[in-house]
Amino acid sequence: MTVAGDEGRVHIVGAGLAGLSAAVRLAAQGRAVTLYEAAAQAGGRCRSFHDARLDCLIDNGNHLMMTANTAVLDYLDLLQAGDALTGPAQAAFPFLDLESGQRWTLKPSAGRIPWWIFRSRQRVPGTHLASYLKGLRLAFAGADARIGDCLDTHDPLWRPFWEPLIVAVLNTPAEEGSARLLWQMLLLTFARGEAACRPLVARDGLGPALVDPALAFLADRGAEIRFNQRLRRIDFNDERAARLDFAGQAIALGSADQVILALPPQAAEGLLPGLDAPRESHAIVNAHIRLPQAPDWPFEAHQAEGGREVPFMGLLGGTADWLFLRGSVVSLTVSAATALAQRPNDEIAAALWSDTARALNLDPALNPPIRVINEKRATFAQTPAALRRRPPPRSAWRNLFLAGDWTATGLPATIESAVRSGDAAAKALTLP
Ligand SMILES: Cc1cc2nc3c(=O)[nH]c(=O)nc-3n(C[C@H](O)[C@H](O)[C@H](O)COP(=O)(O)OP(=O)(O)OC[C@H]3O[C@@H](n4cnc5c(N)ncnc54)[C@H](O)[C@@H]3O)c2cc1C
Incomplete structure (x- = not known):
């Protein structure tokens, strides 16, 4: 039984980035907070763990953020952990085509006008200005438009530019994704110029960067954090959530208590009951490979802001979409990987090792330890139909609010969306 103070306690269920950001905002305002999590650790789909096979800390998957992700940056500022992310001082996205061996680096221009698309040496090799301008069709996309309705999948720009960008951002087969959501993302990033497009990655892993500082902040402010607590049922009474039923423990809610799911x-x-959430999801497959020593990086090394860099490159023509390097650990990502995720791990490992050996010019017979992580429900399928099912933070029950990357943030299902949703739920529950 909880004891309600003047404002009551806020019970937050789920300690992913959405739950953590809500908890941090509310604890910073002096609210009494209890955070419940079904797993034995926080972070949800954005977590680190020690892997015995590789004998190092690894992430469940590479997570790329951008300087446009202002909610994430504000969250880290509040936690005084702003230096936990690292990235190049200038936006640059190197690509390697494993089939042709061709390399190029996309460098968005400073300011709002994308001058780079007007200069042939800065464009993707073999593409023309007209192809880029056709992207403006996305600006006129209706709510029901799929990307395949707006962009030509046979255009030379599709394979080396649109497809990798869309799959990375929407984790959805590129033709099926929502054209409007893609346009929204382009407005927030490329349309704001280079300074909004600088890539950011967790310097020492997702847990140390985004999760551990939040848990320390909450503990400092007296928040209760309860792991291994799976919410099984909610009882409602008089338009309010009245009781939370965790396996083995029931929490009766005081009259001023509030809940964020x-x-x-x-x-x-x-x-x-009655919630209509996005249902279909897509997998993301990652592999981490521990090499005997740090390999040479085949692109110009950039100077990371604040020290140690985590270089990455986009890959075409193989299985992986992206390759990241942390010292001697190579990490590869395949998004919209629902078909790949059905294959046995040793087949996935062999395909991703083959990409690595080709990309980094390594001996294919090396046989290093590989850990495959298959996140079958990495994000919801970001199609026009699914977007209509994103709910606002306020629910049909007066003291119950919703957060999560899938709620109506107007953003793709990303860390930025999760953090914003937590902030929005925290704000909504303080309003009358
Ligand atoms: C492999 C992978 C790669 C990704 N790459 C990127 C990227 O490059 N950039 C980016 O911005 N985003 C990326 N994402 C997306 C990003 O990780 C998510 O958008 C974000 O972590 C979602 O946070 P959340 O809090 O909304 O949900 P979750 O992280 O899913 O948190 C929900 C929490 O609720 C807990 N829970 C579930 N049921 C119960 C219950 N009944 N009771 C109590 N607790 C419960 C879960 O254990 C979990 O901890 C990636 C995701 C994956 C999986």
Whole structure:
């Protein structure tokens, strides 16, 4: 039984980035907070763990952020952990085509006008200005338009530019993704110029960067954090959530208590009668490979702001979409990987090792230890139909609010969306 203070306690269920950001905002305002998490650790789909096979800390998957992700940067500022992310001082996206061996680096221009698309040496090799200008069709896309309705999938720009960009941002087969959501993302990043497009990655891993500082902040402010607590059922009474039923423990809510459900869409839908959440999801597959020593990096090394860099490159013509390097650990990502995720791990490992050996010019017979991580429900499928099912933070129950990357943030399902959703839920519950 909780004891309600004047403002009551806020019970936040789910300690992914959405739940953590809500908890941090509310604890900073002096609210009494309890955070419940089904797993034994926080972070949800954005977590680190020690891998025995590689004998190092690894992330469940490479996570790329951008300087346009202002909610993430504000969250880290509040936690005084702003230096936990690293990236190049200038936006640059190197690509390698494993089929042709061709390399190029996309460098967005400073300011709002994308001058780079007017200069043939800065464009993707073999592409023409007219192809880029056709991207403006996205600006006129209706709510029901798929990307395949707006962009020509046979255009020379599709394979080396649109497809990798869309799959990375929407984790959805590129033709099926929402054209409007893609345009929204372009407005927030490329349309703001180079300074908004600088890539950011967690310098020492997702846990140390985004999760551990939040748990320390919450502990300092007296928040309760309870792991291994799976919410099984919510009882409602008089338009309010009245009781939270965790396996083995029931929490009766005081009259001023409030609840934020910061769960994945499937879990939220199972607990809230009448909630219509996005249902279909897509996998992301990652592999981490520990090499005997740090390999040479085949692109110009950039100077990371604040020290140690984590170089990365986009890959075409193989299985992986992106390759990141942290010292001697190579990490590869395949998004919209629902078909690949059905294959046995040793097949996935062999395909991703072959990409690595080709990209970094390594002996294919090396046989290094590889860890494959298959996140079958990495994000919801960001199609026009699914976007209509994103709910606002306020629910049908007066003291119950929703957060999660899948709620109506107007952004692709990313860390930025998760953090914004937590902030929005924290704000909504303080309003009358
Ligand atoms: C492999 C991978 C790569 C990604 N790459 C990127 C990227 O490059 N850039 C980017 O910005 N984003 C990326 N994302 C997306 C990003 O990780 C998510 O958008 C974000 O982490 C979602 O946070 P969340 O808090 O909304 O949800 P979650 O992280 O899913 O948090 C929900 C929490 O609720 C808990 N839970 C579930 N059911 C219950 C229950 N009944 N009771 C109590 N707790 C429960 C879960 O254990 C979980 O901890 C990636 C995701 C994956 C999986």
